[in-house]
Amino acid sequence: MFDIEKIRKDFSILERKIWDDKLLVYLDNAATTQKPKVVINALVEYYENYNANIHRGVHKLAEEATSAYENVRAKVKSFLSCDEASEVIFTRNTTESINLLAYSLGESLNDGDEVLLTEMEHHSNIIPWYLLRGRKKINIKFIPITDQYELDYEKLEKLIVKGTKIISITHKSNVLGTVNDIKKIAKLAKDNGSILIVDAAQSAPHMKINFTDLGCDFLSFSSHKMCGPTGVGVLVGKKELLEKMPPFLGGGEMIRKVTFEDFTLNDVPWKFEAGTPNIADVIAFGVAIEYIQKIGLENIHKHEIELTKYALDKLSKFTFLKIYGSSDASKRAGIITFSNPVVHPHDIATIIDQDGVAIRAGHHCAQPLMKRLGVSATARASFYFYNTEEEIDIFVSVLQKAFDYFEVGACKELKGESKERVSK
Amino acid sequence: MIQMKEKTQSQALPHLDELYKEIILEHYRKPCGREPLDKVDYHAEGMNPLCGDEVRLSLCMKDKKIDKVHIEGHGCSISVASGSILADMLRGKTIDEAKRVSRYLKDLMHDKSNKEKIDIGDLEALEGVKKFPVRIKCALLPWTTFEEALVGHEHVEIS
Numbered sequence: 001m002f003d004i005e006k007i008r009k010d011f012s013i014l015e016r017k018i019w020d021d022k023l024l025v026y027l028d029n030a031a032t033t034q035k036p037k038v039v040i041n042a043l044v045e046y047y048e049n050y051n052a053n054i055h056r057g058v059h060k061l062a063e064e065a066t067s068a069y070e071n072v073r074a075k076v077k078s079f080l081s082c083d084e085a086s087e088v089i090f091t092r093n094t095t096e097s098i099n100l101l102a103y104s105l106g107e108s109l110n111d112g113d114e115v116l117l118t119e120m121e122h123h124s125n126i127i128p129w130y131l132l133r134g135r136k137k138i139n140i141k142f143i144p145i146t147d148q149y150e151l152d153y154e155k156l157e158k159l160i161v162k163g164t165k166i167i168s169i170t171h172k173s174n175v176l177g178t179v180n181d182i183k184k185i186a187k188l189a190k191d192n193g194s195i196l197i198v199d200a201a202q203s204a205p206h207m208k209i210n211f212t213d214l215g216c217d218f219l220s221f222s223s224h225k226m227c228g229p230t231g232v233g234v235l236v237g238k239k240e241l242l243e244k245m246p247p248f249l250g251g252g253e254m255i256r257k258v259t260f261e262d263f264t265l266n267d268v269p270w271k272f273e274a275g276t277p278n279i280a281d282v283i284a285f286g287v288a289i290e291y292i293q294k295i296g297l298e299n300i301h302k303h304e305i306e307l308t309k310y311a312l313d314k315l316s317k318f319t320f321l322k323i324y325g326s327s328d329a330s331k332r333a334g335i336i337t338f339s340n341p342v343v344h345p346h347d348i349a350t351i352i353d354q355d356g357v358a359i360r361a362g363h364h365c366a367q368p369l370m371k372r373l374g375v376s377a378t379a380r381a382s383f384y385f386y387n388t389e390e391e392i393d394i395f396v397s398v399l400q401k402a403f404d405y406f407e408v409g410a411c412k413e414l415k416g417e418s419k420e421r422v423s424k
Numbered sequence: 425m426i427q428m429k430e431k432t433q434s435q436a437l438p439h440l441d442e443l444y445k446e447i448i449l450e451h452y453r454k455p456c457g458r459e460p461l462d463k464v465d466y467h468a469e470g471m472n473p474l475c476g477d478e479v480r481l482s483l484c485m486k487d488k489k490i491d492k493v494h495i496e497g498h499g500c501s502i503s504v505a506s507g508s509i510l511a512d513m514l515r516g517k518t519i520d521e522a523k524r525v526s527r528y529l530k531d532l533m534h535d536k537s538n539k540e541k542i543d544i545g546d547l548e549a550l551e552g553v554k555k556f557p558v559r560i561k562c563a564l565l566p567w568t569t570f571e572e573a574l575v576g577h578e579h580v581e582i583s
């Protein structure tokens with residue numbers, strides 16, 4: 001049962017008043033989500049009852065902490081339907097997962113090899129590859145997007161060539177909400193012998209993912225975008241690839257034996273988890289996964305589509321607003337990015353913050369995509385399962401206030417002038 | 425914990441009109457310094473990496489004074505207005521005088537005392553920005569870009 005009133009009671013922060021008397025309307029969920037009490041309590045419980053370092057102690061606390069930590073690996077395995085828990089590696093976040101891959105997989109690339117990205121990537125799936133290009137003479141290419149805000153699949157096929165060793169693609173764009181057809185790309189990648197990496201930071205929290213069925217080789221996401229604590233990321237990968245890959249960081253945990261001369265590596269996944277991991281947050285992340293599964297990813301997805309449809313409909317009265325992404329709510333669930341040439345996204349965000357409404361304004365860590373869209377900044381409202389239609393009503397009415405403030409729509413001349421200014 | 429909550433909750437709402445003073449909105453709507461220069465003596469490009477706002481600033485000198493300022497880019501009302509005020513105010517000033525104005529604005533934003541006796545003109549209208557801490561960077565972007573334009577050019581000033 002999807003009982004939103006009951007769900008909202010799990011999040012104390014949703015009762016918070018902003019500026020003394022404004023109820024918080026939190027619409028910045030693509031940046032990070034709020035945490036339910038059970039997740040926060042799990043952190044306290046760990047520190048109060050069984051805080052210990054893992055994998056190293058023989059005492060009771062160490063055993064409890066180790067088993068709680070390793071249990072989360074098993075939870076992630078079933079959350080993603082991958083083959084083995086040992087294919088799950090804990091990192092700090094999606095960014096670290098991708099850096100690990102760029103570093104470790106990058107070792108085996110040769111001069112002239114190609115890495116294929118898309119025009120809709122987050123900086124965290126661009127910069128690690130640029131850094132690799134600083135170490136190796138590789139080429140980086142970008143799959144273009146169409147004017148319908150989808151990947152250009154025709155061009156994509158042509159861009160996959162013999163030298164394409166790695167294809168790294170976002171599952172769902174954090175700006176457009178577009179969900180890419182990973183299965184289709186996985187087939188092409190496989191036929192070409194390319195490794196396929198999927199950035200699932202925006203999809204894993206919102207839709208059911210089946211790693212095996214998707215057919216990619218690696219996939220990563222962040223705990224904090226799905227009700228879990230910050231400081232925990234996941235990287236899943238096919239075991240046979242993980243086993244062949246060199247380690248990323250060196251230190252404790254990732255070794256089996258160390259002598260004055262050399263060392264031998266630990267098994268996967270610990271080979272990639274050097275040093276004391278983020279034990280408390282991983283354990284609380286396990287609670288977040290359970291919490292989300294109890295609500296049900298199908299329910300979450302459905303609710304977000306309904307909210308998006310509702311919001312797109314309400315926003316359509318602002319005819320002067322440019323909305324980026326598909327007009328079909330089911331294709332961009334949960335994310336609405338928009339702009340207007342007269343009132344800058346920053347100004348919109350400041351004005352609606354006065355009424356307790358939190359949205360994001362800026363480039364959303366996707367500057368190349370902003371360039372492709374022909375803007376330097378946009379505003380973005382993003383939803384999660386605890387958001388309501390009433391909150392969207394508040395959002396739309398305070399947006400009206402922002403537009404009134406800047407006389408958007410009232411003064412055509414101004415609009416023209418500003419447009420010119422932007423394009424200069 | 426409850427104390428913390430009370431602390432975070434009891435903030436007075438700064439009034440929007442303090443941020444968006446009429447002078448600011450006027451500068452935003454009709455910014456100064458948009459005409460291209462014939463000759464460029466100083467140039468810099470500034471960027472606010474948090475939001476992607478961009479400023480390109482050029483100065484043209486005459487008789488050791490700033491003769492003209494050209495400023496363009498994209499940004500919010502605060503950064504555009506601040507750039508427009510800059511273009512307006514720095515005309516006719518020596519580099520040294522201009523730097524003093526820039527320092528004055530920085531001190532104003534960071535609530536530091538500044539005893540300089542300068543005619544601050546429309547800069548005063550930016551004072552309300554400090555009540556909106558996340559927007560201070562927007563107000564300062566054109567001015568930090570101005571200071572960057574001077575870097576490596578100090579000899580012009582010294583001579």
Ligand SMILES: Cc1ncc(COP(=O)(O)O)c(C=O)c1O
Pocket residue numbers: 030031093094095096122124125170172173174199201202222365
């Ligand atoms: C699509 C996408 N990829 C990667 C990231 C990076 O996530 P994190 O900052 O948790 O590493 C984000 C989050 O902002 C994202 O939206």
